[in-house]
Amino acid sequence: MSQHHQQPVPATQECTLLEAVNLALHYEMHHDESVVVLGEDVGTNGGVFRATSGLKETFGFKRVMDTPLAEALIAGLSVGMASQGLKPVAEIQFMGFIFPAFEHLFCHAGRMRNRTRGRMTCPMVLRAPYGGGIHAPEHHSESTEALIAHTPGIRVVIPSSPARAYGLLLAAIRDPDPVVFLEPKRIYRGTKLNILDDGQALPLDTCFTLRTGTDVTLISWGACIADTLEAADALSEKGISAEVIDVATIKPLDIHTMIMSVASTGRCVIVHEAARSFAVGAEIAAQISEKCFLNLLAPVQRVTGFDTHMPYFRNEQYYLPNSKDIVAAVDRCFKEA
Amino acid sequence: MSQHHQQPVPATQECTLLEAVNLALHYEMHHDESVVVLGEDVGTNGGVFRATSGLKETFGFKRVMDTPLAEALIAGLSVGMASQGLKPVAEIQFMGFIFPAFEHLFCHAGRMRNRTRGRMTCPMVLRAPYGGGIHAPEHHSESTEALIAHTPGIRVVIPSSPARAYGLLLAAIRDPDPVVFLEPKRIYRGTKLNILDDGQALPLDTCFTLRTGTDVTLISWGACIADTLEAADALSEKGISAEVIDVATIKPLDIHTMIMSVASTGRCVIVHEAARSFAVGAEIAAQISEKCFLNLLAPVQRVTGFDTHMPYFRNEQYYLPNSKDIVAAVDRCFKEA
């Protein structure tokens, strides 16, 4: 997997999102000696999803560390390593197990620079597969990005395609501040797309407009982007032209791109699979409602998970938003206009 | 402190909010043997703020337990006790130290009933002083109620007066589901008010309209209620009639009361001291913007803390919302209308 990094000409690779994560890790560990990887099962096993596959073989156990089973420790070790000039990329095996890491994220990672007036910094990345829809057991389907987004000093990034996974992960590792990088596992092994393995990073506070449109703005991120694009297709058959924005960088939030879009379309539907209330969708809806007050032709709609736990997998389809739900929300925008 | 419970006639007491918490704890421990109190320094010391003062002397160390210093443990012990028919009321010494308790809140307290289809329940209360403005050291000023509000299966309650502290805490303890009860320490020792110690609980999903008005709806909770009422006074001098709503029960959210109010006033300002983005204010603003779409005369305004950490106390006044900020937001509502 790593030999190609020796080559002067960057290779193009057909990648799933998962492979793109792996490619970015290989690239950056190859080019920056201070990057280290740690977490549960990230070494010999290459991660339970294989995101870190091949790293230990290539970079050795000193830079690819299987940790004891303790998420608070994984986060705290990362803070400690980052303070001493390393760039730890830690994995939390599933987002449902991130809670023990929270004290270190909220109380330290996000504060170290501010607390020391820049003397000590915390350039760490915490990666975690997130979201539902893969028929996994309880606690393996969480999408609690809102909790982290509310945390000052931390960036929250969620890719929705192989190329964005590659470019955003590189940016996250290179960023001098802590980044929580959430990987939508429902689309981990989706369509393979071409990626140029050239080490080019993407910006960390810019939405991606995936499709332009004139009648309604659909805003989403992560795995729901797939459903949103599907809905945009369905809408276009109905003669409705939908603009689709992938938020991608949840915090800080590039609300300007979204406002510009809604100012021109006049309608907005926000899609996420996290529980509806007090989620990221609320912030976006609040800001768009405020800042597009005079442009909005209909109230901003949210298509979301419910204010309950993701049901066990036999019933998870009743919880997850789908393209029909999105189309219905757009219909409401037109009815109420 | 406890003798009066022997008396048949409920006594009226002059109480601060802090004393009201203490009174409610005494009342309920006296009337319900299954109520137990646990936490750091809650026993002999009566809590660092004295909220549990007198309990150990009255009810003994079996029901008032000083725990080892471990917040995950405090939450986990509470889940375990609640499962066996006790009603634990646990204290987290400051909200800034609640993070280790989070895994138990999110993964267990809020799920136990659902997970077992009602076989096992979790009637626990987690109390914590919260919010800034008392010139305390770092980590002693947090208001991260949004994180908990996003958590399914948990109730979040915040009193803003002695009477509501008394009635809501009784309700929280009696509720068959987990409640996080946040006590605004900035007003812990504020004005003493009369409380009838009659064991009367208040509802757990109803806002309190503290003042009726016609021109603008001011929505807040916790210590900011004081600033909000102050702003309402200032506004009334300017001839603006403000309705003031104390949300009090953050989750589940009584949005109806708020919508009814804004539908009639046409203007809305939400006030909280938590960091602005992805906070409780966003959810309220999103819902009001959606549901009062045709009634709103101006965009919903939020007056909040900033998206940064509460500065150390020398500068905390630059972070905390005050009545001038609220008045200015109301002014914006009128300008933009």
Next chain:
Amino acid sequence: MKAITQAPIEAQGHQPLMAFSLEKIQFLDTDGNWLCERPSFASDQWLVQAYKHMVLNRVFDSKAIALQRTGQMGTYPSSLGQEAFGTAIGMALQKDDVFVPYYRDHGAHLLRGHKMSDLLLYWGGDERGSASGPQQDFPICVPIATQITHAAGAAAALKIKGQDQIALVTIGDGGTSKGDFFESLNVAGAWQLPLVVVVNNNQYAISVPREIQCGAPTLAQKAIGAGIHGVQVDGNDVVAVYQAILEARQRAHLHKGATLIEAMTYRLGDHTTADDASRYRSNEEVKQAWLNEPIKRLQTALHQLNLWSAEQEQAWQQQCGEQVDQAVQTYLNIKPDSAESMFDYLYQDWPEVMNEQLDLLADKLARQQHK
């Protein structure tokens, strides 16, 4: 570095302060021979019962894996090779004890009276799988080590209420690295709780081998720092595990507090059906481990005692197969719960203010039905 060039520091000013020791319990060796006298609880009947349950556990296990492989169930964590552990626990628990399991406790679960079909239902992705079983027992716990603080809380509740039962909690070797494990042991020591912690040290936490979890030679010695009793047992010896729990119960009753039991086992299968153990351990190692497995050992012991014959074995295997097949049928016939059930147990009293959620769900269902 200055310190390196210095002469080695002498250990001056030292005085002895404390000494500690650990024991190991074992009755049956890997060949099924008794290493010491058969304890009084281990009657003929007891041994046969234990054996039969271990076999049932294994038959259940392989059927569950087959269900997953054929798309009829979800991810499943096999208890292959750890049947003595679950069986001893299930047999040692009394009706009113509080059992706080983790996810690899099928053997114990079945003995606690959980319906076999409900276990399948749980792993089939249906919450109703956790609705049965003793009222006070905890449901299966997925977030590693969290269950142990619940068990400590349950033990504290027993003590507060003046009840004589114990809370018994299971946990994996990986789980012993997480803060909850230590915090719970620690409070159990400080509060002298009637808590019994049984570690299924099956040598791996997914791919992470035991020696990466912890630099100490045993996990049992983690008891020392908490001031509670620790002991290691041969976890493939059902008699030893049972004995250790009996002693722990007695310790709890005498108000000497909690016990940590490290049961030495080996996870003969993959971590779960989603895992491929050949990525991180050798066939040779697994082959060696099969020589230690608990069923063969007890079978030999029973043969030597003339308590079990080839015919009995065949009949029992068949009976187990039938019992499991019946449970599978029951399981497969259970229709999924309603969509609305996701709200039915969220709060005991449905908050009216949440009605919008029901409306949203109704709309969604209407759309899903009209394809």
Next chain:
Amino acid sequence: MKAITQAPIEAQGHQPLMAFSLEKIQFLDTDGNWLCERPSFASDQWLVQAYKHMVLNRVFDSKAIALQRTGQMGTYPSSLGQEAFGTAIGMALQKDDVFVPYYRDHGAHLLRGHKMSDLLLYWGGDERGSASGPQQDFPICVPIATQITHAAGAAAALKIKGQDQIALVTIGDGGTSKGDFFESLNVAGAWQLPLVVVVNNNQYAISVPREIQCGAPTLAQKAIGAGIHGVQVDGNDVVAVYQAILEARQRAHLHKGATLIEAMTYRLGDHTTADDASRYRSNEEVKQAWLNEPIKRLQTALHQLNLWSAEQEQAWQQQCGEQVDQAVQTYLNIKPDSAESMFDYLYQDWPEVMNEQLDLLADKLARQQHK
């Protein structure tokens, strides 16, 4: 309960498995007598330096409390009676070591080169108080025990980078109950980290006495479960604490990994200026503890060695007073930082998308200025 009516369970099937022992280090008894030979590092000059710093620490402490009492500083945690602890650490640390303090380490902080006025600034509610000091040292840590995982991470970084320094972390007795403590000791054992953990066992965590934190007789024995070395020292004996750290450093250099040092001290003052210790402990107990305090003991030893006179004492007290007064003046002259500073160090690169926040702050400031 069935089990109770049974005859007591015999401890059958037991075999010895492991044995462990703990030592205690002490050189000076409470009366300042040498219990054994004076170690070679403890030269005349070293002893005087240690003594002088302990006195400075105490003078600083009482001034800080006075500042708080007069409204010129915020809540402050006194290190009264724990001066040997901080002084030994500060003297034993080398320039490039990583020091990871908690909040009661004023003595060590001053020796690490933190400006005294910056310490006051920190406790006066100003972030700039943590901007000075060695680049690699951590700022004061308030969330209990979290610092120890950072120290483990820093130690891992040293090891990864092949550097020979140690990471030294301090923690209170209360802190040893929190998961982070154990998780860090555990990884230090598994990874053989150059980590030195020094527990300031001052007998209280606010009001909670040591025996409620943990049922074990010592905190040093918590090392055993992690497979690292543990030792107890008389924390009021500056020579003993220093010796323990020297040995720990050597252990780290020989790649034998981490050390847990439990230093026995007593918190003679309130927990902080916000606390009233008389609510939870007797005057008698505190009076007894004063007999053990570290400064008097070393002073006696110095007297006996003819290294210190009453005149020197008086002169040094005065010099300390002047140094502290000067620091107080510097501190009091530092104007509060700008309001905007709350954003200056949030991210290294200010995200343009957050400009609204600056506008909101500017508006707010404008309002605050126009009263």
